[in-house]
Structures are given as C-alpha cells and as structure tokens.
Amino acid sequence: MLTTDVVVVGGGSAGLAAAIESSKAGAEVxxxxxxxxxxxxxxxxxxxxxxxRRHYAxxxxxxxxxxxxxxxxxxxxxxxxxxxxFGILGNKIGIVEDKTHAKWLKAKTIIFSCGASxxxxxxxxxxxxxxxxxxxxxxIINLHRVLPGSRFLMIGSGNVGLVVSYQILQAGAEVVAIIxxxxxxGGYGIHASKxxxxxxxxxxxxxxxEAYGKDKVEAVTIGALDKNMNLVPGSxxxxxxxxxxxxxxxxxxxxxxxxxxxxxxxxANLGGQVPIHDENMETTVEGIYVAxxxxxxxxxSTAIESGRLAGIAVAEKxxxxxxxxAYDVKVNLREVLDELRGGPFGMQRKYAxxxxxxRAAHLKGV
Amino acid sequence: MRxxxxxxxxxxEKKKEVNIVVDGKMLKAIEGExxxxxxxxxxxxTFRKTRIxxxxxxxxxxxxxxxxxxxxxxxxxxxxxxxxPVTKGMKIETQTV
Ligand SMILES: Cc1cc2nc3c(=O)[nH]c(=O)nc-3n(C[C@H](O)[C@H](O)[C@H](O)COP(=O)(O)OP(=O)(O)OC[C@H]3O[C@@H](n4cnc5c(N)ncnc54)[C@H](O)[C@@H]3O)c2cc1C
Ligand code: FES
Numbered sequence: 001m002l003t004t005d006v007v008v009v010g011g012g013s014a015g016l017a018a019a020i021e022s023s024k025a026g027a028e029v030x031x032x033x034x035x036x037x038x039x040x041x042x043x044x045x046x047x048x049x050x051x052x053r054r055h056y057a058x059x060x061x062x063x064x065x066x067x068x069x070x071x072x073x074x075x076x077x078x079x080x081x082x083x084x085x086f087g088i089l090g091n092k093i094g095i096v097e098d099k100t101h102a103k104w105l106k107a108k109t110i111i112f113s114c115g116a117s118x119x120x121x122x123x124x125x126x127x128x129x130x131x132x133x134x135x136x137x138x139x140i141i142n143l144h145r146v147l148p149g150s151r152f153l154m155i156g157s158g159n160v161g162l163v164v165s166y167q168i169l170q171a172g173a174e175v176v177a178i179i180x181x182x183x184x185x186g187g188y189g190i191h192a193s194k195x196x197x198x199x200x201x202x203x204x205x206x207x208x209x210e211a212y213g214k215d216k217v218e219a220v221t222i223g224a225l226d227k228n229m230n231l232v233p234g235s236x237x238x239x240x241x242x243x244x245x246x247x248x249x250x251x252x253x254x255x256x257x258x259x260x261x262x263x264x265x266x267x268a269n270l271g272g273q274v275p276i277h278d279e280n281m282e283t284t285v286e287g288i289y290v291a292x293x294x295x296x297x298x299x300x301s302t303a304i305e306s307g308r309l310a311g312i313a314v315a316e317k318x319x320x321x322x323x324x325x326a327y328d329v330k331v332n333l334r335e336v337l338d339e340l341r342g343g344p345f346g347m348q349r350k351y352a353x354x355x356x357x358x359r360a361a362h363l364k365g366v
Numbered sequence: 367m368r369x370x371x372x373x374x375x376x377x378x379e380k381k382k383e384v385n386i387v388v389d390g391k392m393l394k395a396i397e398g399e400x401x402x403x404x405x406x407x408x409x410x411x412t413f414r415k416t417r418i419x420x421x422x423x424x425x426x427x428x429x430x431x432x433x434x435x436x437x438x439x440x441x442x443x444x445x446x447x448x449x450x451p452v453t454k455g456m457k458i459e460t461q462t463v
Contacts, residue, residue, distance in 0.1 A: 034430075036451075060374070117431060127434075129411045129424025136428030136448075144403035145369040145378055148411065148425065171369045215422045216411045242411075 004030045006314050007093055007107035009085055009256060012040020013300050014292020014307035015113035016068040019077040021311025022111075026320040029077050030105070032095065034084045038072075039065035040115055042300070044135075044142050045163075064300065088260040091287070109287045109314045112257050113307060116250040116271065116293040121155070124210040130217030134164040134247035141171045149242035153220055154178040157202055161247030162191035168245075169198055176241055179206040179222055181229065188345075208244070209236060217242055250297045257294070261285050265359055269352040270296030278360040279334065280313035281306060289314060296356070298349055302340050309333045368407050384454040401447035401458060402428075402435050413437050413447060414461040437461050 008019045011033035023029045037043070045061020072079065080095075086102070087094040093105045118133040125131070130149060134156070140146050150173050154165045157180035165175045178195070183205050185192045196202065209221040209231065224235035250271055254264055257275040262283035264273040274296045281289045291310040292303035309330060316326035341350035370378045382397045386404060395404035402425045405413065412422045413435050426434040430449040438459040439445040447458070 117429070118427065127421060127423060129413065129422050132424075132426050133428065136426060139428040140403055140406065140425065141369065142375070144399050145372070145375070146399075146403045146407045147367045147369060148406045150367070170373050172371075216424065 001092075001104055001106050003106040003108070004028050005107075005318055005320075006030070006109050006111060006311075007032060007105060008111045008113060009093075010040065010112065010114035010292075010294065011035075011038035011079060011081075012113060012115050012292060012303065013042055013064065013068060014115075014294070014303040014310075015040070015111070016072050016077075017304045017307030018111045018113060018289075018291050018311035018314070019079075020068070020071050020075050021308045022315045022320075023072075023075045023077045023311075025312070025315035027315050027318055030107075031072070031077055031079045032083045032085060033079070033081055036082055038069060038079055038081065042068075044138050045300075061300070068304075085256060088256055108318060109289065110260070111281075111289040111291055111307075111310050111314060112260075112275070112294050113291045113303075113310075114253045114256060114294050116252050116297055118246065119249040119251050119272075120246055121208075121248050123208050125212055125217070128211055128213050128217045129215065130213065130242055131211055131244045131246070134160050134245040135250075137243065137245050138164045138167060142167060145171075147171055147173050149217075150174060151176055151241045152243045152245060153208075153222075153241045154245050154247060155208055156180065156186070156247035156249070157192070157204070158186035158247060158249065159188060159191055160250070161245075162187040162195050164245065164247060165200060166191070166195050166198065169195075169200070173243075175200045176239060177222070178202045179208065180204045181207045181225055183227075207231070211244055217244055220244060250293065252294050252296060254294070257283060257288070257290060260288050262288060262290070263363065265356065267296065267352040267355060269348040270298075270356075274352075274356060276356055276360050276363065278364065278366075279357050280330070281310035282313060282317075282360075284360065284363055287317070296349065296353065299340075302337060302349075305333055305337050305340065309337070367409070384452065384456075386452060386456045386458060388458045389460055395452045395456075397454065398451045401437070401439065401445075401450050401452055401456070404452050405447065405458075412460070417463055420462065 005027040006022045006029045008015045008031040019029045019031045042061045042065030084096045096102050152175045205225045212219045221238045224232040262275045275283050275290045289310040291307040315321045384397045386395045393408050413424050423434045426432045430446045435447045436444045
C-alpha cells in the first residue's frame, strides 16, 4: 500500500496553500479532489475580491486560483483529480478513482480542506425544479455559461446572495428581488450598494411563503415578517419567477473529519458544527488537520493562510522543519490571520476561533 | 439559455458540439459540459419524477450531493447529471422510477 507523508483532501484555496507549504518544506504531498479541476470555489468567483492588498483585494477569484495552481505545480505537488474519498479508517484513506477503481492509501498525516456546502430552507413548493442553491446557480452560470431561467428571486442577503445576484444580472437575467428574513442586510455594504445601484430591490423582514408551478417554478408568494418572525397577515405578494435561489448560509463539510473521529463543536458564527482544532490547525485526532471553510466558514484570504499554517505544522510534525524553523513562520501566519479577522464580521469569527482553540487545549490537557 | 456575451468572461468560446438524445429527441450539447448544463441550455428544467408520488425534480445543489438531478444515462439509472460530462451520442432519459 502506498504511504504518503501528507494527504490533502480538497484542492480549493486552503488545500492548495497547505499542499504548497508542506511540499516546499520537503514533505511528499498528495492532493486529492473529486472535481475534474482544482481550485474549489475560486473558479466560480468572477467578482473582485474584498480583503487587504496583501490578500488579493481587487483580484478576481479565478485569477487567485490560477496563481495558486502555478505555485503548486512549481513546488511539485502531486494532484489527483476526479477522485472521491469515501472513507477514513485510522490512517488509511479509501478512494475511488475515475468513478470505477476503489483502493486504499496510507497517510502519515491528513489535512481536510474539503470546503463547505450550502444550507437550505424548506417551504411549500421547495422541491420544484427551478428552486436551487445560490452556489448551484453560480456554478451553472459562471462556469458552464448557461442560465437556468430568466427571472430570479434571491432568498438571503448575505455576501453570497448579494454577489450571486449581481452575477445573474451580468449574465443577462433579471433579479426580481432579494428577500431577507432579518431586519437588516447580512452582507458587506459595498456589495449591497452595488446591487441596489443596479436597480434590484432588497426587501428586509421578508420571507418566502410558497413556490408554485406544475412541473417547474412559475410563481412565488413572499410576505413581511413582524419582529417575532411571524408572517404579517395581508402582506403577501405574488409574482412570476422561474428560478428561486437559496442563499441562506454555508456549513463546513465535516463528514470526513467525523469519520476520522475528530470532535466538533457548534459555533453559529463559523457555520454550525466545526471540527475542534488547536492553533496549529490540528484536530482532536493526532496527525489530522483541518483548514479553510472546512474548519469554519470564512473567506478566501483566511482559507489560504489557515492552509499555509496547517501545511507548515504538518511539515514540522513530520520532521521536515525544526521547531525553530517552524516557529517564526507560524507566529507570522497567526498574526496575519488575526489581522484578517477584523471588523464587525471578522471579530465574531475571531472570537469563535478562539473558543475552538481553547476547547482543543482543554481536551488535549494542555 | 447559453450566455453568449459576458462583461467579465467575454464572448463564449467556440467549443466542440456533439449531438445527444434526450427522451428520443436529438439535441445539441457541448462536449464535456455537465449533462445538466446541456439540458438547461435547451430549456429542459425537469429531470425526473419521484418514484411513488411522481413529483418533478431538477438541478438543485450542482455538486453531486442531493441526487435531485438523477436521470437514466445510456441505460444506467441514478446518474447525477450535474457532475457527469456529456459525451458524443449520449442517450439521456427522464427517470420516473
Ligand atoms: C458566492 C460566493 C462568493 C464569495 N465571495 C468571496 C469574496 O469576495 N471574498 C472572499 O474572501 N471569499 C469569498 N467567498 C468565500 C470563499 O470562496 C471560501 O471561503 C473559500 O473558497 C474556501 O476555500 P476552501 O479551500 O476552504 O474550500 P473550497 O474552495 O470549497 O474547496 C474545497 C474542495 O474540496 C473538494 N472536496 C470536498 N469533499 C471532497 C471529498 N470527499 N473528496 C475529494 N474532494 C473533496 C471540493 O471538490 C473542492 O474542490 C465566497 C463564496 C461564495 C460561495
Ligand atoms: S443537483 Fe444535486 S446531485 Fe446533481
């Protein structure tokens, strides 16, 4: 059985960054992704990114992806695509290659950077074709350049709802409205103003009541919510739409870390159940690390830096870096991460991350 | 509908077109695109009917997680069309079982 120093699961921004750092330090790294191409979320993101200058602000997502891929190739990271991981058994990883061949690999260490998936809400009619995740709409529109309809309703005004709405307009379709159950817009002001300038109405304190249609979505009813989140009688409005997008948050993909025995904890500000990890990104299972959205929903910049941190920590664990060599780099990366978690949104995540690290210290008896 | 012009992504590149057969009808698709993308480009939104109550289902998660988009492809049922690439002459059928 093939034994590798490091197996990185998921080749998005976090996984690529982790693989680059471990490989640079001399470790043998195998990066696995179920998709036909690496980059994860990055290649769907055609907008200019927010973040500090050092962190790719003003650069479109796919360009960041291209740069990371280049760096990965330069550092001789082995990338295995079209490969699904179906199970973890101790240090053995079960994979299926090209949908046909199952086999086991052995890894001295594992980094889970398998990203996130969309949360859902249900309502009468939610199973009709035409109701889809905002991310699903983004994939088909930006990656495959097909519009699933012409009149969209967006549910949720977080950054994903706002950004994807704008991208629907850029693709040439109409966004009839963005509705938000909370009394205020969830995403950043710059994204909200941009979509409003484009003439899209954002209705806060509004929810969806029902979607109608025979074989697909044809119309929708929305209504206002009072301060107890109850529908205000008589406030319902019905209009025609053919796509309803759900942008109601993301949650970390924790199935594989759970299978590996990693303990989790519920932190709403990081998307729900999150694998507990220490300040080296190591989980409660020795030799198993997490990075990026899989370790709590954040942003590309933090995904990259947390990936680098995990990559360095793994190289140190395997003896490719001495304690001293790793120390300065890790301290620097933690400072950068701290800096990135600024502002009202970032502070909440910083606090949640501190809770995770404290819990890990407690469990490890440090 | 295909997005021919895009302010950021530019004009649609010319890619290899192939014929596929969907419920007996010949349609044009781009080789290698997900089946779901080819169907929606041809305005087909309903992919299957549930087994017992025959409710319609279509593209939902786009990443192979939800299984709403399953169809019969070249005789094989339960194929997730959102992550299965189109090949030349592919036979695709609405799944109702
Ligand atoms: C619409 C939208 C807009 C955004 N805009 C911004 C923005 O402007 N600025 C910003 O900083 N951030 C933004 N983000 C957030 C950012 O995209 C993510 O935080 C970041 O991409 C997370 O990177 P990641 O590597 O953790 O996960 P991902 O990029 O999701 O990568 C995970 C990878 O793991 C693979 N994988 C999962 N499970 C398995 C398995 N079992 N086996 C093999 N492979 C597997 C997946 O195929 C995928 O390639 C946005 C997100 C969305 C959805
Ligand atoms: S749309 Fe969810 S599996 Fe294909």
